[in-house]
Amino acid sequence: MSFRPSLRVAIGAALLVAASGAMAANAPQAGTPPPARVDDTARPALPPDLSDFAAYVDSARKTFDVPGIAVAIVKDGKVVMEQGFGDKSLDPKQPVDAHTLFAIASNTKAFTAAALQQLDEAGKLKMDDRVIDHLPWFRMSDPYVTHEMRIRDLLAHRSGLSLGAGDLLYWPPTSYTTRDVVERLKNVPIKNGFRSGYAYDNILFAVATLVIEQASGQKYADYIRQHIFQPVGMDESLIDETYIKPGMDVATGYAPENFKDLKPVPPMAWLNDPGAGGIYASVHDLAKWMNVQLAGGALPRTGADGKPERIFSEDSQRQMWTMLTPIKVGKPPLPEFKPVVPNFYGYGESWFLSDYRGHRLAWHTGGWPGFVSRLTLVPDQHLGVVVLTNAQSGAAFNAVTYRVLDAYLHPGQKTNWVAVYDKLVKKGEAHADDSWAKHLAARDKHPKLDLPQARYAGTFQDPWYGDVIVSNEGGKLRMRFAHTQQLIGTMTPWQHSTFVVKWDDRTLNADAFATYTLDADGRITELRMQPISPLTDFSFDFQDLRLKPAKADQASED
Secondary structure, three states: OOOOOOHHHHOOOHHHHOOOOOOOOOOOOOOOOOOOOOOOOOOOOOOOHHOOOHHHHHHHHHHHHEEEEEEEEEEEOOEEEEEEEEEEOOOOOOOOOOOOEOOOOHHHHHHHHHHHHHHOOOOOOOOOOOOOOHOOOOOOOHHHHHHHOOHHHOOOOOOOEOOOHHHHHHOOOOOOOHHHHHHHHHHHOOOOOOOOOOEEEEEHHHHHHHHHHHHOOHHHHHHHHHHHHHHHOOOOOOOOHHHHHOOOOOOOOEEEEEEEEEEEOOOOOOOOHHHHHOOOOOOOHHHHHHHHHHHOEEEEEEOOOOEEOOOOHHHHHHHHHOOOOOOOEEOOHHHHHHHHHOOOOEEEOOOOEOOOEEEOEEEEEEOOOOOOEEEEHHHOOOOEEEEEEEEOOOOHHHHHHHHHHHHHOOOOOOOOOHHHHHHHHHHHHHHHHHHHHHHHHHHOOOOOOOOOOOHHEEEEOOOOOOOEEEEEEEEEEEEEEEEOOOOEEEEEEEEEEEEEEEEEOOOOOOOOOEEEEEEEOOOOEEEEEEEOOOOOOOOHHHHHHOOOOOOOHHHOOO
């Protein structure tokens, strides 16, 4: 899904390019993975710098508290390795293997881009068509943006929406349908200029989902299965977590409770925004996907004309890997990250584009509660590596990815990226503590509320999310997001007309301040929220809510 920035994205995406988020036992022994066979072809040997790779991955798991990691490496059209490390489940303990399914979250976005390019080649749409040509009812909050939004724009994070805008419409999973999510876009505020800069969003991929369905006449999941999974041979992958059944080789996701101890979280998927993050896949399947990408859309078989069969053309590949939205490159967060700072950085059609050690990269991360991942391609070397994890450490997938890239692109110079990212994580966590200390220091020594506590109860409405209900239960205020089952929590007085909302689900790590605005007569006119911790995932976009008292509640106060 994957943060943001949160711990998941700040360490999982932005910091890996320095741009402006020890539980498993029975670890594999150090050494080269066994020479297993794939499609009756012996695997090429790993480079010498990866002779200790199993031990290195194990150190990443222990350092960053990740139960299980799965890795696949492809080179020159061959699968060099596909292997699991650690555990897909801690209770009972079960090992990860190459066929274990993980939620790949935002790594789904590349499949959405490929589907749209396929439909362009089939003459069912053009990437530069206006969205309203295919969805006449589509509306953004700005009429100009509505009129000028092209299909290609849906994939490029340049719409003018702010970071993670509208994510609460489906994060955590809500009762809204995909159509509901897209229709509510008309009320999501646009805070930046159209095509003027980069701000990561997920909600426009819900629009892309509906464009695919309108143009193809198929449900998104059916289209992906038929036109991508089946021809590529991704027989293990799922596009809908409701297909997960007991006994299947699926990893359990783990999230830190109160930012500390790992706890299992139930499987989830964005069923109302599948084009942004609906896929569960194994490294075995993703190795095939990487090889097709590196081959410019060609499949490893020929048709009746003797030419390779394709799922998309080389021109479509070029378009997907052409930069549409530049992203500012910042200074390295630590001196050790200087080699990671790219010369260029930006976003194409569902792919991040940058360089590393003189080689162009096409890559993406993904993450949501319990899972984060990274898939990285080096086109000029026909090299790909994917790292799937069942915890929320972007530091782990980056440390593993860069060890592999170095082995191929910078042999003989082995950097201990586990130690480097560990230093960065500790620095980020320290700053998070500083943030809370500042809140405590600014609090009144003898805090009290401006109104009797019961006066703060009521139903509040936001134009894009809907209802948020504050009820007085047994002397405590409880907050409920009407369309989001997980967002239920207790409100504790902080000071004046501000409360701290602590969610019942402590793996969300998204506690927030809730501040009421009062008029001159002491009546509530608005309720605003903001995350407390800088480590909270940016998909909890509470800050974009403009909650007004429902008319019935206003009338009762008058």
